[in-house]
Amino acid sequence: MSQTTARRVRQAAIELFATRGFHGTGIRDLAEAAGLSSATLYHYMGTKEDLLVSIMRTSLERLVTAAKQVTSDVPDPLDRVSRLVALHVLTHASQQLETRVVDGEIRALSDARRSEIIALRDEYEAFWQSAIDDGCSRGSLRPSSRRVARLALLEMCSGISRWYSPDGPFTLDDLACRYVEMALGLLGATDPLPKRELGPVHAVMAAVWGD
Amino acid sequence: MSQTTARRVRQAAIELFATRGFHGTGIRDLAEAAGLSSATLYHYMGTKEDLLVSIMRTSLERLVTAAKQVTSDVPDPLDRVSRLVALHVLTHASQQLETRVVDGEIRALSDARRSEIIALRDEYEAFWQSAIDDGCSRGSLRPSSRRVARLALLEMCSGISRWYSPDGPFTLDDLACRYVEMALGLLGATDPLPKRELGPVHAVMAAVWGD
Amino acid sequence: MSQTTARRVRQAAIELFATRGFHGTGIRDLAEAAGLSSATLYHYMGTKEDLLVSIMRTSLERLVTAAKQVTSDVPDPLDRVSRLVALHVLTHASQQLETRVVDGEIRALSDARRSEIIALRDEYEAFWQSAIDDGCSRGSLRPSSRRVARLALLEMCSGISRWYSPDGPFTLDDLACRYVEMALGLLGATDPLPKRELGPVHAVMAAVWGD
Amino acid sequence: MSQTTARRVRQAAIELFATRGFHGTGIRDLAEAAGLSSATLYHYMGTKEDLLVSIMRTSLERLVTAAKQVTSDVPDPLDRVSRLVALHVLTHASQQLETRVVDGEIRALSDARRSEIIALRDEYEAFWQSAIDDGCSRGSLRPSSRRVARLALLEMCSGISRWYSPDGPFTLDDLACRYVEMALGLLGATDPLPKRELGPVHAVMAAVWGD
DNA sequence: GATGAATGAGAGTTCATTCAT
DNA sequence: GATGAATGAACTCTCATTCAT
Structure with missing residues (x-):
């Protein structure tokens, strides 16, 4: 083949x-x-649906792997949130077609296939919830609701795959930084916001997506 | 008939x-x-597409009307943004199916029909951009990019139609207030945030959607 | 419709x-x-298979009904066998296409459908077995094996649908009588063979197949 | 190869x-x-059809050869019929899959191929007709119709390939003997029926089918 | 106002077969 | 001797739509 x-x-x-x-x-x-x-x-x-599932699975498995790597051994929840936002934004912009399929075509799956994919998605989102929850516990984040915050945050970040164009005025890194800023604002971050380093995120992405 | x-x-x-x-x-x-x-x-x-267009047009026209009414003669841009967020969240939660169709099926339209619908959507989004721009000019909002802020904000708010359930723990008004908070955070609002009143928004919605 | x-x-x-x-x-x-x-x-x-099943079911249900009517209240097993043979031969010649489908396409059915049809076929064949068994018990039939006799007899009679032509030299009633003779010979009938009357068989067929 | x-x-x-x-x-x-x-x-x-034709031809050619050998120099037509029945039953039981294909898939052949196969089948069936006709001429068989008798007899005998199972209660030789009995009854044999010897039939089969 | 009957086009999928390697 | 890759044609079945009644 x-x-x-x-x-x-x-x-x-x-x-x-x-x-x-x-x-x-x-x-x-x-x-x-x-x-x-x-x-x-x-x-x-296999079937057309098999192809869809395969695309979704690959994409989500990479995202899960990257999320784990990008957050492991990172004690500060604000750092974790920032890295997740950057990872998410960078992938949803650079792999914008793929991520649009993953986010938008779940409803096209048959019941059996859907549950597998949703489990992967839940696994990925758990990293977000955990980071947000930790931030709240430590008092460095003050969202009005932890769950709503996660949902709102994810929708905001995923949305980039719906409008991003490489011809736009911003570089990917620019966008990622701006989104980190907006995310922390959205979550009611109390600390002053130091400029976050995207280096580790790029390293993980290269390892997971690079060939 | x-x-x-x-x-x-x-x-x-x-x-x-x-x-x-x-x-x-x-x-x-x-x-x-x-x-x-x-x-x-x-x-x-008419055709299946006619039906889709009709649903989209009605929905967007109402939204445009309501956005106009809710922001006209409101000088403070933060007020305008807050009202737009509340209006958007309330409609995307209470009319969640309709709004999902409007937001998600534009690609299914033929070119001719799509441009009409997109024009309506642009008309609606102009109210948002104007409020954000004014806020920036006055210094009460400090987003990293006006355009990106608008896109991120709209995605965050529209997302509610994808996950909202009336069985959840929050009332619609609760949700709207939380979203207003998150929105202002996201936009880097500099002022302390007074509790906004939803009354005018409800009045407009009753006038536009009520029968 | x-x-x-x-x-x-x-x-x-x-x-x-x-x-x-x-x-x-x-x-x-x-x-x-x-x-x-x-x-x-x-x-x-419905589906192509639905159509096949419907053809088979109708045909077999009629055969079961007719077999029941033609044998009920007929005490002499030789009479019962003769009537069953006549009925079978007459239908397999006059409805030769339909019966060929019923006999030959069972293997084309999916498992679920097949069991329903086979149950009908078994119900029909039970009338034959019962008549043969009774004939043996009374000593008026002496086949070498009851079960083999039934199978051989049915195959012989069903075969007519594979070669019968209305242009042939025999009338249907002729054929039926000859088959009754052969059948009784095959089964080792001990009695002299009086000419059987086909009248009752025709009456039942008219009632079951006629409209 | x-x-x-x-x-x-x-x-x-x-x-x-x-x-x-x-x-x-x-x-x-x-x-x-x-x-x-x-x-x-x-x-x-060659093609799928070539494969089918080859299977049919081999099978029928063996049958023709065996029928010739088993009947040549056998003056008594009852002996000839008995041997043909035994040969047919033994092959249709022991080669049941092959014979089912030969008997059942002729309709799947294209016109050109079909005529060749049908010629072979006719050649084989001629041995049966000849034996039956001779029996009638000599008065040792009294079927109601020579042609119908041949058709009915062949259908009865061929049918064994549709239901025979080696797990059944009878040995092949048992079955063959019972079929000979039924056949002679079906044909209205007038003589007492001496037990026929299957020895010559087995010898021919070993020669024709054995490797 | 409602619908059974009808259809050309197209859906996803499998068919038997060929051929370069 | 064996096979991955390829395909035009055909498969069963559904599509959105029309129209006479």
Whole structure:
């Protein structure tokens, strides 16, 4: 199974699922985008849903791995939140199509598949909740509600995949920093805000996404 | 043309489009949910896309009207932002299915229809940008970027339609107030935050959505 | 649902399933034979398998009903066997396509459907076994094995649907009588063989198959 | 071309064609059952239809050869019929899958191929007709119709391949004897029935089928 | 106002077969 | 001798839509 063709199929699926949605993308669209006949497509995937699940799983597993690495052995909850925000923003901007699929097409999954994906998503979000909770316990964060704060924060950060364009006026790092700032404001951070270093986040991302 | 049947069709469409997506909803699903045959459905709508457009247009037009009313003659930009956040959160929670359709199915529109809807959305978002810009000019808001702030803020607020449940621990007004707080934090509001009154927002909503 | 169109679909299915087999018959073949588009076909049936099951069920239910009526209150087992043979031969010749489908396409059914149909077939064959067993108990039949005799007898009689042609030299009643003779010979009937009357069998058939 | 692989392919085809039918068996099923890839399959066969024809031809040619040997220089038509019945029953039980394919999948052949196979079948059945006709001429058989008797007799005997199981209570020789009895009864044999010897039939079968 | 009947187009998927390696 | 890759055609079935009644 040619590795590059498989990748082309995957990439075509990400692009089409992201822009037209899973149900709005036909098998023949997929085949054309990948430069194959629709029959050949089936050498490189199971069903259309299998392909969607595979994209989602890979993406979420990487996110979980990165979230763990970026927060482990980081005692300060504000640091942890900042790193999670940066990680999330950077991936949702640089992998914007993929993340849009993950965030937006869960409803297209059959029940059996959905629960697996949702479990992964929950695993990832637990890192956020834990950081927020710790920040509250230590008094360095004062959100009006911990759970609502997590939800609002995640929606704000995920949203970037819906509007980001590399042609915009900001670099990715710029954006990440601004989002960290907004996030801490949103969470009612009490401390003065020192400039956070994105170095460790970049290192983790390179390890997890790089080949 | 029975008014109530027409409303049933519309309501069925909102529910199905919101939960399964436009392309994931078949005409037969729609007919069944409305208690009609699929042929009869066509007495109450044009094409499936017409129905979607109509739902979106109504929803956005109300939002534009309400945003105008809620901000007109309100000099303080923080007040304006607060009212817009409250309006947005209240509608995205109480009309969560409808707003999910508006926010999530724009890509399903054909080019011609999409531009009309996007124009309406832009008209609405202009109220936000104006309030934020004014706040910056006056120094009462210090976001890192005016445009990014608007986008992040809107995503955060719209997100509520994706997770809100009336069974949750908070009342709608509670939620609205918390979101106002988070929004002002996010925007780097410099002033102490007085408790904002939701009264005017409720009045406008009753006028615009009430029947 | 037009009764006559439904019948046309059914008839087309019987003809095609009988001559080409279930798996050898495409939905488009079916539609063409019925004079419909393949989409319209689905107004008159569920799945292709549903259609097959329906044909089989109707046919077997009639056979069971007829077998019951033709043997009830008939004390002499030789009479019962003779009537069953006549009934079977007459139906397998006059409904030769339908019976070929019933006998030959059971393997095409999914497990769930197959068990229902096999239960009907077993119910029908029980009338045969009972008549043969009674004949043996009374000493008027002397087959070498009751079970093998039933199987051999049924295969012999069912076979008629595979070669019968209305253009042949024999009338249906002729054939039925000859088969009764052969059957009694096969079963080792000890009595002299009086000419059996087909009258009651015809009456039952008219009641069960006639409209 | 490995002899054993070729045999494995043939055996897989016999099993699948017999249980699912020709049209119900896919090339991939065949490949999997033979332990090959579907491409490799084509080293051992022509088209799927070629494979079917080859199975049928081999089987029928053996049957014709055996029928000739088993009846040549046998003057008594009852002996000839008895030997044909025994031969047919023994092969249809011990080669039940193969014979099921031969008897049941003729309709799957294209016109050109079908005529060849039908010619072989007719050649085989001629031995039966000749024996029956001779028995009638000599007065030792009294069927009601010579042709109908042949058809009924063959259907009865062939049927064994549809229900025989080696786990059943009878040995093959048992079954063969019982079928001879039933056959002679069916044909209205007038003589007392001496026990027939299966020895010559077994000898011929060993010569024709043995390797 | 309502619907059964109808359909061309297209859905996702599998078909038997070929061929370069 | 074996197979991964490829495909046009076909598969069963559903799509959104129309129209006569």
